[in-house]
Amino acid sequence: MITDLASNFYANPGSLRVVSEWLTEQCGILAVNPKLSNRISVCFNETVANLIEHNQSLSESSVLSLRVSCKPADSVLEVQVIDTGTPFNPFVMSASPLPSTLDEARIGGVGLLLIKKLTSACEYYTTSSLQNILSMTFSY
Amino acid sequence: MASVTHEDLSDVLRLVKLDGRLDMVGVGEIEMSFVSLAASSGRSVIVDLQGVDFLASVGLRCIIHSAKGLDGKGGRMCLVIGDNDAVLEVLDTVGVTDIIPTLKTNDEALALFAS
Numbered sequence: 037m038i039t040d041l042a043s044n045f046y047a048n049p050g051s052l053r054v055v056s057e058w059l060t061e062q063c064g065i066l067a068v069n070p071k072l073s074n075r076i077s078v079c080f081n082e083t084v085a086n087l088i089e090h091n092q093s094l095s096e097s098s099v100l101s102l103r104v105s106c107k108p109a110d111s112v113l114e115v116q117v118i119d120t121g122t123p124f125n126p127f128v129m130s131a132s133p134l135p136s137t138l139d140e141a142r143i144g145g146v147g148l149l150l151i152k153k154l155t156s157a158c159e160y161y162t163t164s165s166l167q168n169i170l171s172m173t174f175s176y
Numbered sequence: 177m178a179s180v181t182h183e184d185l186s187d188v189l190r191l192v193k194l195d196g197r198l199d200m201v202g203v204g205e206i207e208m209s210f211v212s213l214a215a216s217s218g219r220s221v222i223v224d225l226q227g228v229d230f231l232a233s234v235g236l237r238c239i240i241h242s243a244k245g246l247d248g249k250g251g252r253m254c255l256v257i258g259d260n261d262a263v264l265e266v267l268d269t270v271g272v273t274d275i276i277p278t279l280k281t282n283d284e285a286l287a288l289f290a291s
Contacts (some may be wrong), residue, residue, distance in 0.1 A: 146236055150233060
């Protein structure tokens with residue numbers, strides 16, 4: 037059985053929090069374990085925070101979409117964040133190496149690293165209807 | 177709602193306790209107070225994260241920024257996480273546990289600064 041969930045929300049921090057908490061509730065209903073649920077929430081937050089902070093074609097009233105597909109038979113859960121702003125593939129950026137000292141640590145730029153390390157797979161593409169989709173897959 | 181409280185344990189050591197959800201909203205609520213408490217004095221600082229429900233990179237940014245500021249003033253920072261596995265995984269994933277001592281209990285943190 038495939039469970040599909042969807043929600044629209046605005047590109048601002050308050051709306052991100054509301055939908056993030058909704059996502060965590062849905063993970064609970066789907067019996068996703070707490071560790072994976074936190075990973076999903078972290079990656080979702082990083083994806084949307086990146087859009088809010090860096091995609092200047094979006095305003096705080098721009099509508100974003102979240103889609104979740106859960107395929108228990110394959111032990112896979114896919115989370116998609118969809119926007120209609122200027123396309124920007126964050127995965128073309130290389131993640132910074134891990135710092136070995138506090139001096140080396142960068143103050144920002146760890147969101148992408150979290151997404152890459154906490155997902156099983158992630159990809160970014162733009163559809164023919166100009167929707168930008170960042171897809172994250174989690175195995176459990 | 178995120179919150180920050182503190183207690184000066186001695187002339188050279190401060191305990192700063194963070195609670196709640198450290199996402200964009202939560203960090204907006206505590207950032208100024210936290211940076212001021214954690215990085216403005218020369219005291220070394222124990223940052224207690226046991227009550228943090230959720231930690232995003234915006235929260236990491238705040239912690240690293242404060243740790244660097246404190247380091248520049250000659251102080252040191254350590255983190256206390258208790259059994260908060262969700263927070264530990266985020267800290268571990270981006271290498272923060274390698275650059276800021278991360279301990280289970282406040283007693284371990286006190287022992288670190290006593291040594």
